[in-house]
Every structure is written in structure tokens, then in C-alpha cells.
Amino acid sequence: MSQTMEQTTTAAATPLLKISDLHAWYGESHILHGINLELAEGQLITLLGRNGAGRTTTLRAIMGMVDRRTGSIQIRGQEFIAKPAHRIAPLGRIGYCPEERGIFASLTVGENLMLPPAVGEGGMSLDEIFEMFPNLRDVRNRMGTRLSGGEQQMLALARILRTGARLLLLDEITEGLAPVIVKAMGTAIRKLKERGYTIVLVEQNFRFAAPLADRHYIIEHGTVIDRIEASEVGSSMDRLNHYLSV
């Protein structure tokens, strides 16, 4: 393995997000057993693995949405492990897009879009958002759940781009979407990367993730069992297929 080469490439940039020995619990169930991962500003990593491996829980643990967590979560050098949940997004300038999209049924599209408070300067304006997701412009007054799956996913992404978040945690954003929408999401993610956003992508769809990511983390049983740099993907296909096959 090219462990040494990886370390030199990542050591050059100060990590924006550095997670060490992260454990998380829901009630009595111990879900994460010491996750380690890091990414530099402007990078995109994916968390790959089977359902129930702990990828969603990793994102939820970063956001403080688990019952208990230990270890270390550093964002721009600041320790977040003990912060209360509602302080995490503003202090870390994080935007979180949950699994199942989390569109509020009792809010209109416009209200859903405007709900998350700003977490920093430089959030996208509504014009920019509607330029990126033209479908949303016409449905502003509709109730949130009266949207197609693709529109809901766009809305879930759009509302965190408004806030000025720079670190995006995106959970299964292609799940259950038509191929044409998946393609549109890919374009949107690429644009966001070009704009310098730092992104953690939980993905099931490796073909979607592969061309976007700088690095892949394979998660199994609540721990990282392998990491594969984008440059090694070609030579690691057998390993990947083994990890991801059901």
C-alpha cells in the first residue's frame, strides 16, 4: 500500500476536518468504533460501505445528532466533540444534508429554503441558487413534500448553500433518483467543488462518486477499514468491488 505517499500528500495541507478515534452511541448501541479520517479545504471525500456500516452515523456524530460521542472532531483546528448540537453548524460553518433529505412537510418550499440561519458570510443568493437548480424557482409556494424526489433533493442541498456553509456533509444525495437527476446532482457537486467547498459525501453509488472524489474511505462495522486515493481507484477496483458487493 502507498501509505507513506498518502501521508505526505495530506500532511502538506492543514486538514479542515480531522476526526480521530470517533466513537458514537445510540442509547446502549455502540455504532462507531473509532473512526479516523481527514480532509483538507476544498477536498471531497466519500464514505463508502454497506448499509448499516456507520457512514450516516459518522455524519450524524459530527453534527451532534447521536446520544453520546467520544474521541476528537477538529474543524479548522478547533475541538467540536463537546459542543452542543445547535452550536456545531454555526461554529464549524457546516451545512448538513440528511439522509431522506429532511424536507419539512409543514413548511412551504420557500420556508424550507429560508429556515437554516446563516452560519457565515458568502452564502449563495437566491438568484444563484435558482440558477443552479432552476426547478425550484417555480415551486416556491408549494408545500415541501409536494415535490418530486429530485426537487426535494435539490431543495435540501439549496437550503444549506444559502447559509454560507463551507463544509458540506451530504448523505446519500443520489438515493432513489432518476439517472438524469443523478447526473444533474453530479454537475452541481462539481460546480460546488470548483467554488472551493469542502465536501463529505456518503454514497452508495460508486460510479457517481468516483469521478468527484479526492479520496474514498471504506467503512465497515463502525470503523474505517481502508482508504483509497482517487489516483489508485483504477488499480484498486477488485478491492472496491469486494468491499461494496452485497
Place this chain on the structure above:
Amino acid sequence: MDPLVRLILAQGMLGLNNGVFYAMLSLGLAIIFGLLNVVNFAHGALYMTGAFVALILYSYFGIWIGMSWLHIGFWPALVLAPIIVGCFGMLMERFMLRWLYGLDPIYSLLLTFGVTLVLQGLFINFFNASGTPYPGQPESLRGVVNLGFMMFPKYRLFVIVFSIVVCLAVWFVIERTRIGAMLRAGTENPDLVKAFGINVPRMITLTFGFGSGLAGLAGVLAAPIYSVSPLMGADLIIIIFAVVVIGGMGSIMGAVATGIALGLIEGVTKVFYAPAANTVIFFLMVVVLLVRPAGLFGRTR
């Protein structure tokens, strides 16, 4: 005018008068239930406390501080009592209910039931259990208004109009403003709202305070009509629960509309078969539970 129509209209007005109290109280209860998932049994006691705050401000406060000429009247009480009761509600949420959120909702129901008994006991200890009249009704609202079909007390008309305005204002804030959007979102998915950086625990405390304040406000409005008694809330809370069950837990407009409608139904029932007036609401509750268990305006969760 036909005497029967006249009678129906007259009882309808009195029913409407009761109905706006049902509406205001079930509104507060629905807001609290929606966000906290707490069935606030103490809501009736908070209503009673609001009435007592008004009574104390008028009749006792001056004496306590050695200025026996001082009577803090109805209008200041209309502002002060909801604030005082709201603050009490916030303390109750912050220091008692908060510890029970992870547990079965039955625990918070029992806790608020306990608070009810404590408040009732306190007031029974110091005040007449059978009621004390509130003498602070403002001069400007004394007398009657001729409605064409009946002479209706001016004060009661004021209560009807004022309560409906309050209910509509609350509805507007919750359904049409950004604060309301946060509240609705918090009701649906508090964890995600927290993850967006909104201080949900503080929002919960303020919401509980607001709901309690609404009960206190209703108490002040009730003081000049009914005599102020430690058990006035206990009598009402059972009806309010029936209203909330019929309207559907957690629906704002449902709570208001059901409260007013049931007041009217109760009033009109008096015309046709007076003995049934007190039970018609519970009869409707049974029917609604059988036909639409989530309530008329409720969403099944």
C-alpha cells in the same frame, strides 16, 4: 323575530363566549404538545393562576406593600399576568419537564398533574375555595350592548372579540412568519433543526412560556366573568382536553376552530335539551375517536 331563533342566537352568543376560552386554552395546549410532545395537564392551573394574579394585583398587592389604596387594574393585569404566568411556565419547563423528555410522555403528564395539585393546594390554602369575585372590571366595559336579539354584556363581547383577535394573531405568527416556521420545523424534526444551528432547547422553553402565558391571559379575561376560584381550571381542563382530542393534537387552526365550534354547540344544545349541554362535548369526543382517531384536523403521525 321568532322566539326560537332569538333563543338560539342568545344561547349561541353565550356559547361563543365559552368557546373563545376553549379556543385560547386548547391553542396553548396544542402549541405545547406540538413542539414538546408534553400533555400539559397544568394548563388549567395556569389559567387559574392568571385569574389569581389579576385578583391579587387588584385586591391584595397594594395591602401587601403597605399601600392599601393601590389597585392594579384590569388593563395592567392583562399584560402582567400572562408575563408572570409565562415566566412560571418557563421555570417549570427548564427545571422540571426538561429532565423527562427522554422518557415516556406519561411522566410529564404526571409531573404537570402534580404541579396542578400543588398550585390548587396553594391557592386553596390562602383563598376562598368556592371563589372570590374580581372587582377590577374596567368601567369602560360595564353595561350591555343591544345586539337586536338580546342585551349582551359589553365585557363579554369584548372578551369574544379580543380572544378571536389573539387566536388569529397566534395563528398568523405560527403559520406565516419565520419564527413560526422554526417552530413548525422543530415540531417535525427537532434534531435536524438543531443541526441547522437553531437553539432548540431555548425555543422549547420560550414556547412553553408562551403557551403558559396564553393560559394566563385567558385567566385574566375570565376573572371578571366567573368568580376567581382555585378549582376554576380543574373544571375547565377536562373540557379542554376533549376539545383538543376532537380537533386533533398539535393542529393550531384545528384547536381554535374546534374550541369555538364546541362552545357554540354546547350553547345551542342548552336550547333544545339543557341537561345534555354538559355532556354533548364528551359525546362528540367519543364519536370522533371512533370515526377519526387523529381528530378532525389532526394528522396521523
